[in-house]
Amino acid sequence: MTELLDLLLTRYNYVAAVLLLGIGVYMIIESTNLVKKVVGLNVFQTGIFLFFITSAYREGGGPPVLTNPGPYVSPLPHVLILTAIVVGVSLVAVALALIVRIYSEYGTLDEDVLREVQTGE
Amino acid sequence: MSDLVPLLVAVPILAAVLTLGVGHLVRRAAWPLAALAAVVQVGLAASVAATVYASGEAISYELGGFEPPYGIELVVDGLSAAVVVLVAVVALGVLVYARRAGPRSPAFLTEYLLLVAGLSGMSVTGDMFNLYVFLEITGLAAYALVATGDSGRAAVGALKYLVIGTVGASLFLLGVGYAFLATGTLNMADLSVRLAEVGYDATLVRASFALVVVGLAVKTALYPLHTWQPEAYASAPDSVSAFIAALVSTVSAYALARCVFSIYTVDFLAQVPLARTGLLTLAGVSIVAGSVLAVLQTEIKRMLAYSSVSQFGLVVAGFTLADPASVTGATIHLLGHAVMKGGLFLAAGAIAVIAGARTVDEYDGLGARAPVLSGSFAVLALAMVGVPPAVGFVGKWYIALGAVQSEAWPIAVVILVSTLLTLAYFARLLERMFFRAAPATERVTAPGAAVADGGYTRPDSVSPGMVAVVVLAAALALVLGPATSQFEQLLRPTLETLLQL
Numbered sequence: 001m002t003e004l005l006d007l008l009l010t011r012y013n014y015v016a017a018v019l020l021l022g023i024g025v026y027m028i029i030e031s032t033n034l035v036k037k038v039v040g041l042n043v044f045q046t047g048i049f050l051f052f053i054t055s056a057y058r059e060g061g062g063p064p065v066l067t068n069p070g071p072y073v074s075p076l077p078h079v080l081i082l083t084a085i086v087v088g089v090s091l092v093a094v095a096l097a098l099i100v101r102i103y104s105e106y107g108t109l110d111e112d113v114l115r116e117v118q119t120g121e
Numbered sequence: 122m123s124d125l126v127p128l129l130v131a132v133p134i135l136a137a138v139l140t141l142g143v144g145h146l147v148r149r150a151a152w153p154l155a156a157l158a159a160v161v162q163v164g165l166a167a168s169v170a171a172t173v174y175a176s177g178e179a180i181s182y183e184l185g186g187f188e189p190p191y192g193i194e195l196v197v198d199g200l201s202a203a204v205v206v207l208v209a210v211v212a213l214g215v216l217v218y219a220r221r222a223g224p225r226s227p228a229f230l231t232e233y234l235l236l237v238a239g240l241s242g243m244s245v246t247g248d249m250f251n252l253y254v255f256l257e258i259t260g261l262a263a264y265a266l267v268a269t270g271d272s273g274r275a276a277v278g279a280l281k282y283l284v285i286g287t288v289g290a291s292l293f294l295l296g297v298g299y300a301f302l303a304t305g306t307l308n309m310a311d312l313s314v315r316l317a318e319v320g321y322d323a324t325l326v327r328a329s330f331a332l333v334v335v336g337l338a339v340k341t342a343l344y345p346l347h348t349w350q351p352e353a354y355a356s357a358p359d360s361v362s363a364f365i366a367a368l369v370s371t372v373s374a375y376a377l378a379r380c381v382f383s384i385y386t387v388d389f390l391a392q393v394p395l396a397r398t399g400l401l402t403l404a405g406v407s408i409v410a411g412s413v414l415a416v417l418q419t420e421i422k423r424m425l426a427y428s429s430v431s432q433f434g435l436v437v438a439g440f441t442l443a444d445p446a447s448v449t450g451a452t453i454h455l456l457g458h459a460v461m462k463g464g465l466f467l468a469a470g471a472i473a474v475i476a477g478a479r480t481v482d483e484y485d486g487l488g489a490r491a492p493v494l495s496g497s498f499a500v501l502a503l504a505m506v507g508v509p510p511a512v513g514f515v516g517k518w519y520i521a522l523g524a525v526q527s528e529a530w531p532i533a534v535v536i537l538v539s540t541l542l543t544l545a546y547f548a549r550l551l552e553r554m555f556f557r558a559a560p561a562t563e564r565v566t567a568p569g570a571a572v573a574d575g576g577y578t579r580p581d582s583v584s585p586g587m588v589a590v591v592v593l594a595a596a597l598a599l600v601l602g603p604a605t606s607q608f609e610q611l612l613r614p615t616l617e618t619l620l621q622l
Contacts, residue, residue, distance in 0.1 A: 051295065
């Protein structure tokens with residue numbers, strides 16, 4: 001038991017990433033409001049970003065700059081995540097544009113109401 | 122020759138920007154520009170493929186002059202060359218079709234070219250993170266294209282596609298992260314070596330395999346991860362559903378094969394029986410469930426979408442068996458399915474324009490009203506069922522042969538059952554089309570009734586170009602079957618590398 005607790009306490013950054021992933025998936029599945037779903041998607045992606053960033057960490061590592069003499073943190077995950085963030089932002093933009101379109105067409109953002117309206121047509 | 126490889130991605134992107142800019146000023150110039158780009162893309166793809174097949178070796182290109190294990194590498198081998206050619210050819214064909222069938226706005230053509238760029242990029246990349254980026258470019262373009270449909274239904278379908286597709290891509294990214302943690306590299310060739318050094322029984326490696334496979338399975342739309350697909354295909358405009366059905370899942374399935382063979386390698390499948398059994402089960406369930414669900418549909422485009430779920434189960438099963446025969450079969454079926462399914466969607470779209478028929482019941486007596494299109498539809502449908510000498514038969518035959526050779530009896534049985542089910546859902550359509558009289562009252566369609574944001578109006582007539590593309594697809598489905606023996610020879614060096622024979 002103490003081993004598990006120890007593991008969780010020393011790896012708290014990974015625990016946080018997993019928590020974010022879980023919260024994100026829960027929001028995507030559970031909320032019926034389309035905007036909340038998209039926010040859930042964003043939280044889910046943030047969990048992955050955190051996972052990547054935390055993987056770059058190194059004990060006593062400084063910023064990966066040439067003038068820094070000491071050990072560096074790994075620069076690669078940071079660069080990757082910059083790209084992934086850009087992808088995430090464009091995804092949210094497209095999703096919100098679609099939501100605006102859905103709202104102007106059906107006048108609702110609730111998934112259940114939307115389904116009723118659609119099947120009723 | 123390797124200098125042409127980055128152009129495969131760069132040309133469509135540049136053309137996309139140009140189309141948007143020029144189309145903004147001169148609307149009429151947008152389509153010719155896009156068509157020109159598509160023609161150039163076919164030429165590029167053909168010359169790259171010719172080089173690869175002539176030498177029998179993969180060509181590699183260092184992006185930005187950084188050496189491969191550190192920089193991003195583009196690699197074209199026999200398998201990716203075939204997929205690149207397929208992407209270029211189908212893109213050109215559907216573009217010709219879309220000139221009349223719409224949507225026609227410059228914005229649509231821009232998205233279209235971006236999708237071509239994403240798909241080509243996925244096919245040629247040799248870097249895991251780069252694959253993720255192209256996966257998302259493909260996804261973003263595909264979501265936007267689905268939303269160009271003429272009703273709010275398309276937007277709902279596109280949003281559902283977006284949410285599920287993003288979760289899939291994110292899981293893939295997480296898998297890449299695990300592999301990166303285990304090895305510290307992202308280059309595919311480098312990864313395959315380092316993963317073997319880490320050991321295939323390491324938890325990190327196994328977890329990364331599971332995440333990568335599930336992520337790509339979402340994009341490929343394997344049952345039960347397919348739920349985005351029917352609605353997205355059914356609500357998109359006809360040219361878009363044809364294009365997406367022909368290519369997006371196809372290239373995702375290719376990416377899955379690429380990851381399994383080039384990164385985790387066949388040794389991983391051999392050493393981790395759970396991975397092999399799991400993938401085969403997923404594929405088997407997908408084959409049967411997709412076919413059964415297709416039989417239950419009344420809407421044509423939904424039926425074709427569920428049929429894709431089943432066919433991609435077949436392709437993934439072929440790849441997972443990792444037998445030379447089954448992998449050849451899976452590759453042939455991957456390419457053949459794109460031609461057949463794309464053709465079927467295009468034919469269904471053209472038939473809808475002529476007769477307003479979108480459900481199974483409305484196909485009564487179509488053979489008399491639209492003989493050429495109905496004939497092509499019938500040829501494509503029978504090719505899909507697997508009637509020789511069509512390409513659908515050759516692919517299925519090789520996959521079944523591979524299943525028997527590696528003694529995967531359940532898969533062999535499932536292929537037979539699904540062929541019968543495929544026959545069931547296509548035969549009822551053919552019976553209605555050719556052996557029943559047309560309904561007494563003509564259905565009145567309202568052409569050009571709905572106008573959406575993409576400037577999309579339903580076409581009121583079928584252009585010769587639309588019919589020509591459909592007929593060409595049907596002809597290709599027939600001709601490619603006998604031609605596969607040559608293709609098999611060309612593919613052999615690649616397969617030997619991939620399967621480590």
